[in-house]
Amino acid sequence: MNVVTPPEKLERKAKDYASDQEVRWCPGCGDYAILKAMQKTCADLALRPENTVFVSGIGCAARFPYYMSTYGFHTIHGRAPAVATGVKLANPELDVWVIGGDGDMLSIGGNHLLHVLRRNVDLNVLLFNNEIYGLTKGQYSPTSRIGTRSPSTPGGSLDAPVSAALFALGSGARFVARAVDTQQKQLPEVLKRAHGHRGASFVEIFQNCIVYNDGAFEHFTARDVVEEMQIYVEHGRPLVFGKNRDKGLRLKPGSIALEVVELGAEGPEAAGVLVHDETDRMLATLLAGLQPPLPVAIGVLYCDPAESYEHQVVGEQMAAAVEGDIDALLRRGHTWTVE
Amino acid sequence: MNVVTPPEKLERKAKDYASDQEVRWCPGCGDYAILKAMQKTCADLALRPENTVFVSGIGCAARFPYYMSTYGFHTIHGRAPAVATGVKLANPELDVWVIGGDGDMLSIGGNHLLHVLRRNVDLNVLLFNNEIYGLTKGQYSPTSRIGTRSPSTPGGSLDAPVSAALFALGSGARFVARAVDTQQKQLPEVLKRAHGHRGASFVEIFQNCIVYNDGAFEHFTARDVVEEMQIYVEHGRPLVFGKNRDKGLRLKPGSIALEVVELGAEGPEAAGVLVHDETDRMLATLLAGLQPPLPVAIGVLYCDPAESYEHQVVGEQMAAAVEGDIDALLRRGHTWTVE
Amino acid sequence: MEGTSVLAQPRQEMESAVVRFAGDSGDGMQLTGSQFTLATALAGNDLATFPDFPAEIRAPVGTTYGVSAFQINFGARTIRTAGDAVDVLVAMNPAALKVNRSDLKPGALIIVDTGAFNAKNFAKAHYAADPLEDGSLDAYRILRVDMSSATEKAVESHGLTKKEALRCKNMWALGLIYWMFGRDRQSTVDWLETKFGKTPQIANANIAALNAGHAYGETAELPTGVRTYSVPAAKLPAGLYRNVTGAEALAWGLVAGCKLAGLPMTFCSYPITPASQLLHLLAGAKSYGVTTFQAEDEIAAICAAIGASYAGALGITSSSGPGIALKTEALGLAISVELPLVVVNSQRGGPSTGLPTKTEQSDLFQAVYGRNGDAPLAVIASRSPHDCFEVAIEAVRLATTYMTPVMLLTDGYLANASEPWQLPSFADYQPFPVAFHSDPEGFHPFRRDPETLARVWAKPGTPGLMHRIGGIEKDYDSGNISYDPANHQRMTDTRAAKIAGIARDIPAQGVEQGSERGRLAVVGWGSTYGPISRAVANLRNAGEDVSQVHLRHIWPLPANLGELLAGYDTVLVPEMNNGQLVKLLRAEYLLPAVGLSKVSGKPFKIAELETAIHAALEGREP
Amino acid sequence: MEGTSVLAQPRQEMESAVVRFAGDSGDGMQLTGSQFTLATALAGNDLATFPDFPAEIRAPVGTTYGVSAFQINFGARTIRTAGDAVDVLVAMNPAALKVNRSDLKPGALIIVDTGAFNAKNFAKAHYAADPLEDGSLDAYRILRVDMSSATEKAVESHGLTKKEALRCKNMWALGLIYWMFGRDRQSTVDWLETKFGKTPQIANANIAALNAGHAYGETAELPTGVRTYSVPAAKLPAGLYRNVTGAEALAWGLVAGCKLAGLPMTFCSYPITPASQLLHLLAGAKSYGVTTFQAEDEIAAICAAIGASYAGALGITSSSGPGIALKTEALGLAISVELPLVVVNSQRGGPSTGLPTKTEQSDLFQAVYGRNGDAPLAVIASRSPHDCFEVAIEAVRLATTYMTPVMLLTDGYLANASEPWQLPSFADYQPFPVAFHSDPEGFHPFRRDPETLARVWAKPGTPGLMHRIGGIEKDYDSGNISYDPANHQRMTDTRAAKIAGIARDIPAQGVEQGSERGRLAVVGWGSTYGPISRAVANLRNAGEDVSQVHLRHIWPLPANLGELLAGYDTVLVPEMNNGQLVKLLRAEYLLPAVGLSKVSGKPFKIAELETAIHAALEGREP
């Protein structure tokens, strides 16, 4: 990741990161909110546009790079993580963001996602999960809930969805976070954490597809339920939530599961509420698995850095041009002279 | 899965399931032991050879179908789970086993494995994990440990391996088990459990590649260490192991992790040793994550059945031929007559 | 401006007319178009339609890239294409005018909703000034109507919100066009009543708008040059007709083909434009015993289809260029294990992601040559929407008779275009039932039919036939793995001979129009059929010695094709690609065929073909 | 049987000889062969070698499918192939005899280790009886030696286990062959001493065995017909030589090419036979600044390579047929975004998994035509092991000069075959340094060089050049997404013109042997170069009017090729496929070229080609 050197650190505005292209998502699409949050994040971090690259696959989400004033590569369906791996192997200095939808990254691209996470390539992987195939007009996706009616499942889908976060943890990801498109306070925070983490950072962003899957996340993102149905986790802070911050999560006695407790006057600790430890993979797994009626966990669920792949392979800078004595290379081993 | 009707249930011997083809694995390869265990399992279950199908990808492991006297399909690298899904969609009555190596199923085939597990297609998926690419002469694989020296990583591999069992759990598998090639008592038991489970059954079999990765699992499979370094888990039984069955696993107080306890005279319960509950996904996750010095968990780590995909799609029998009034189909909607 | 009533004037007769409805994605132009299509069909015209959707799902209102259009060409004679140029354009906003203007005939009539022609929309359409005022449209006849307020007025009494009211605008426009071409409104009234059965209020409002638009035509004082037309009924063969798109005919043809073969169908696909419709249509055909599977990607889709065929169903997979590319390796497996498989390629603009919503024919090379190893398969192509039905049945027949993958080429134009179809009777189709092998006597999986060279199809579940197959070379006489050099040569030759043999089992190539020999043959394949037919017909009417040859079977080619084409002085091969079939013909027959390529994402215009044919006749480079 | 000493006899001179060492995988035949190769090279012969590994990793001892062989053809004249038929076969067990017998010349000498000729091994080799006794080998000369016990005796004093002792058997056999051809043992002695430096005991035992085998030849009473030979040194150009396999030359050529371009190399691959060696060799070249990446599959490999090229390195990917098939979609992306990329295809027997360890040339169609859309790229092929070096450099030059993917075709034969190579001096190669774009003035990513039509290469990290590219069609003048019909036509034409233009930048096609016009031209590509050269040379020596034309550039074809080939009455195109280049030539030049196809997983034999050429000269079907 490029270290921004002081002289560089001039004031930057969100709009400085907007490209000159007309944004062509449907009016009201959650992608607009994510774009806004990303541009704000770039400005807050004063990222150097020339060192920033957005790599995407295919899908509505994958149109993202066109709208950023940075470098961008709109590749092919499902392959963005693989392309981005090559970018980093050639130039580890670049600040690379990978963008894709749930179909792009978990249907056709699931294998590349697994390996980019396992290898811990220093990429920020943002999965825009709208639980549907938007660009192809609304077929169900691997994250669609059972019973989803779509053009390809008129009778309702039958197969169980995959949990993006649990999949990432099972794949060996060392940074797993969640955010909601419209939550403009939390989303940039999460994006900054992802950027700050050296290695593969996986962020699942719940994104509303207003045309084909409107309201998919209402049950935990709607204004009136958000405090009760979401828990925003922060390292070192007790797992507390609720309108009046009067509820917490603790280990259900005698089992390996979380349960909700009302906080008494003595506060969280007394109630046995857990303190979030983002380096605890099992806690992250428990949090990622929370489902209504339990609150949905948002924020950085897991962060336990390890050396990233490409930095071990090529080091810190752009790979150097091939050099060395070619004649010597050809003359390795046995040679003989004919007079 | 085909229910064996009584008249059918004649005596069958392991050798009845051996094909007439010469087995061409390297002498001493762990695959021989797995083949033996599979043929014994078929005999014990008196499987009908004509209703049994082995589908494999490419690799040494994937040669397996040629050596069984059942139906067999040696497909292409990584795609066996997808091909097998089609087989079941056409004929859910067939008893289908999917065979592949760690490269076949976790490198090129990782995505299909994810989806076959997520969909819960009624297949028995056996991953022969030798932590190396055997057939292509010894390159490291996604399950090879860091530092593995191979023709493609002469300096030692740098990327972290994926855990097959954790990946399967993260993918939403409903049956996850482990076995060791040479353990001819446990392996058939595990295979029978996999066969008995309706839905996707995932079994990781530690298999020794005597040529390219000999002894990879010695540290927990060698005769002298097996009791201390392995724990064979059984539903409803306390998690006890050790030469004298004098050790157990319990939850480390104040955390979400397992630790070893010496059993006192009062036995496991008193020592707070956990009783294995194979329906507990979190416990399975903890067990799957155990690594030396802790014992490696073998046996059925997780089993929590749900309706299988193809049975919901097509039902119990071979899909029926297309039928119905084609003229009516063409005349759906608006028609008019020209005199 | 001075207007004169049209009441007096009789309808002006036209042999054919091209009307295009264009507006915002939200304006319901597709519905309007299909309603007009229906009424026109009922009026006895022959017709062809083509919808032009925006690439974006739902682009911002008023933008040029958000314009959705529907074009219909209808006439008293046989109609071959949706029409080169437009006689009447209905433009619901400035963007619609801007995008479609280039396709107008000189003097064409433009009907605009002035209610949408305001500064805000000019800006969105990147118009510097009001195009209606700057004289840029002087070459055309313009009818300005404030459809928006007219519609609002018309539905006033129905108590709709302003938003709902404006949604009836398209019906108002439709009413006006019905008046202009003397169409009966009843079919649309019926349709509205069923569609909005649950909300009669909406139904009635729409009907009111429809009638108001019609009444406006009858009563309003219209500017000079705006008049009514009549397009007499065409002389169509008597029978029962329907309107059909290529996607529909293809889906139904696959269902029919499986029934003729007596097989279950396992359709495995992954969504991709413009192929997805086939998945959607078949997903709706569950009642016919069709199993559909949306796989995780195209590779899984074809592999599942292969697995289904292995298990005794007919595996079918469908995609478009990039997805077909991904199926390449697995296609080789199907060829090697010799299982039946139908692969539908709905071609779109390439290379790579290319132009997903535009049509092209550039995957012929990939279909015929695009695999590792010597890997022959059968390739066929459909020529028109309803021809997709016949071609789908043929694909199933070849796949099951020859135990081979068959690539069926269609394209984005055919998938979406529609035309009237005189419905066949299923009883007239010859069944080709599959006989699964069951006799263990001397069985091995690569035993072949001496006639077709097809191997036996022995499905799991059959006692006594247990066997193993795979992608490694197999012994000709046992089916076991074989590394023997001579055997590999023999198997390679056999795979090639099996596919080549199909040429004996398909009709000799005929001539669509013209003589069996002569100065010029225009050889086409796929969706260029419409424009080529019309262009050739026109030139023949003008007395030119031109023949039309159109291929259904691309590989193998019909046995007599080389001889047939040798009978013409010149062979011209128009293709919506950079010259692919033409290369195939040159390589096979050493024939100096010349290509005419158009790679713009749009079908050939009849005029373009006429010019090229003229050039060819005069021995100039087309 | 009665023997006579050979000591008296002088060495019989041979112009060339073919020796094959064959034994069990464990017998170390490959080592033996490469040692003999080295000694033979040092003796000044020209030579060619080919190893023949079993398909199985380590098949059971004594089985036919476990036999590993190494063949060398060496001579006093230029050597073109590893030899049609064998003069001397060393068979370490019955299976080795059985598998290799069919390749023997009549009267060939067979040296067998009788120690391994026992009932157990006859059974494993499926021999009913002892082949040495049943008269089935009467056509040959046989030397029976119990090498096993002879070796044991020879190494007695070195205190090895029986197993270790027997491992020295191959050195014993090598010693005997050294004696037979009068080769110097020193190079092998040196090699043994370094190889077993840490275990001098083993080294010395092997040396003892080597000497014992040699001594045996000198002293033992050998049967009639067994004698010594001398193959005089060839007249090779003076210079420094080494022995090189195609895989080695290719790896080094890619490294050299990147240095000439001044680029980092990011080599991304997924293991597959016979392509893996390239990955292994480059993984060992880290010190030259080569980055290698073993991806999760072939798709990830090519995508990572594309990403690397996007970022300013040269992305290279390598595979074989099935893996190349998987790269098809991504290749389209590289073509669409116009990034440099080298794709190496080490062809093997197909279709599908086919014959992984056998050689073939059947991926030419896939290389030239095998993509969706009109997707042209450059295709080149190497003709011999050392030619891989030149071709690799050319691939890098074309990819970087024209901003295009280049497909480099080699095959399983070239990858493993070796030949002496007169080492070039790197200073003689013209650098072609890449100039990355850096000037923001008027920049857009699809600005083109008017000469080459290559677009600018602007890499991330460059201030002021931030831009977005992708697989959707791009506007010619801005590089932004464009759905405009005319623009798509223009871009399609430009992509085609760019690749076609390469023809102006490659040498005119020359004639390898023979005149520029005449009765017959034998046109080849790739690894058929060796046998074709020899066959044509033989026939020309016999006075036939035959010319040889061998292509390096497959697409585009050299500008003068059509004209050149038109100068011959007949054009014969031998290929190790079912006829692919021949189709290309027919389509391009309407040339009645005839194909000669061999699809057996084995290279052409010189005799096969001579027969075919004779036939062609006599106007018969080859």
Ligand SMILES: Cc1ncc(C[n+]2csc(CCOP(=O)(O)OP(=O)(O)O)c2C)c(N)n1
């Ligand atoms: C190889 C290939 N297969 C299929 C497609 C068609 N396609 C484009 S995007 C997409 C999925 C879109 O869903 P998602 O990834 O969730 O993105 P969203 O549109 O929902 O943001 C599909 C199937 C394609 N472009 N390429």
Ligand SMILES: Cc1ncc(C[n+]2csc(CCOP(=O)(O)OP(=O)(O)O)c2C)c(N)n1
């Ligand atoms: C498409 C494709 N890519 C690569 C290969 C080469 N290949 C065959 S098996 C294999 C991996 C073998 O390892 P694994 O799956 O672990 O099986 P094992 O041999 O270890 O049992 C590879 C890379 C292939 N046959 N096909």
Ligand code: SF4
């Ligand atoms: S279809 Fe859905 S995801 Fe795509 S742009 Fe429209 S609202 Fe957004």
Ligand code: SF4
């Ligand atoms: S290479 Fe390894 S895995 Fe393959 S057969 Fe030999 S021992 Fe077994």
Ligand SMILES: [Mg+2]
């Ligand atoms: Mg989505």
Ligand SMILES: [Mg+2]
């Ligand atoms: Mg393995």
